[in-house]
Amino acid sequence: MRILAIFLMTLLAACHRETREHDSPLPFGQAQLATTTTLIAGGSPPAPAEPRINHYEKSAWHVGEGQRLYTEFNCVECHAHGGGGIGPPLMDDQWIYGSSSPQIVATLIQGRPNGMPSFRRILTEKQMWQIAAYVRSIAAQAAKDVPPSRGDTLANTRPITLQPAQLLQDSSEDAGAR
């Protein structure tokens, strides 16, 4: 009986990870743009709780949709499949404008100097969160049971699920010094 209960609960947990949200608008209210730096006068304020981070990053479906959009909207052109080129790489530990999902969404909305365009008018906010969740998974930041173990594209890197999560540094100075 107990085993059955555990089994059913595992099933439920597994289902949530795969849930597809087709018909829902943004599951949460209008977003405030995230700040891109942690350097704030008088010490950093406590980070506001952002329920969307877990909502998107812990869903295999959202990460998968993010991967599709990443290719369809040609992020590959500049960032390659994470390795970078014209734009900065997304699989390393250096993040100029912040590495959290809300900060990546802010980057997508506003655009950044030296080539990153704004996607404000082109993507819906839900799509931006999906892309952010996928971009986080490129840097091995997603939960291991969420990203696919085998990519759709040719790559000479290890599958995301086998990469150890690295500590990301959010610092524009670091990136400038390199």
Next chain:
Amino acid sequence: MIVVQSAIHPAGDHATITSGLFSLFLGVTGFFFLLVLLFLGWAIWRKDRGSAEDRKLRVSVAGWAALITLGLFGLTLGSYFADRSLAFVGGGQAPIKIKMTAQQWWWEVEYQSDDPSRTIITANELHLPLGRPAEIQLEADDVIHSLWIPNLAGKQDLIPGRTTDMAVLPRHLGHYRAQCAEFCGLQHAHMALDVLVETPAQFAAWRSRSLQAAPAPTTAEQKRGYAILTGQCSGCHAISGTPAFGTVGPDLTHVASRASLAAGELPNIRIWLERWIADPQGVKPGSHMPRVPLSAADIRAAAAYLETLR
């Protein structure tokens, strides 16, 4: 117009040959099936009259074996000749070249030409001139799909990273329905294609009309719709002659001239157009068209502009 999707009402040379082969198989196997039933009935009727003489039994078994051999031989010959005639359909005539790309869950149709300015890109609708062979090059962008136009030809898979092809030679005017025939995800059942077989004159008229760029919006509402289409919608959709040049979704340059919306899902009339823009996920759950936050007036304006794209 009556839309037909039927493999036993062939409207093209390939389908006629295949359908003929099907009739041959049906006839031969049907004949043998009836024969077996007859023998079975006869055996039941004479159940305990004792066994037949040895000689009689030998003759009937040998006759039965000969009949089967003859039947199989006929089927083999039929298959061989059907295959041969399929290979030589439309021989000599220059085919029109079309490239179709299947995506979840719609078809992109590209009429190729040596002159790039005469290339037409449309979606979910295949126009074919009567009596002229068409060579369709098939590709897929995401998963395996299969193109099946039952009235014109058999199925052919579209495989990502690989090019396949299909030839059709339409012989009857009409509006046919084609369908994705390989399970390709959530909306596989709603991945249809309108196939219109037209007279050469009609086809030429359609082709020259399709080469024109979109007309400029005139009324205030159309202008508002134009701003929306070249704004929020332009990331995915292209409208030639405007700044909208997205390649993710179907080309909308002549969307109002198409028979249906969303790959055969909805009839192309104003009310369904508005419904589709307002709530794509309610009409076709899982479709890659997102629900774009637009006001009711915006949606009406977008539909008003799209209606001018004939």
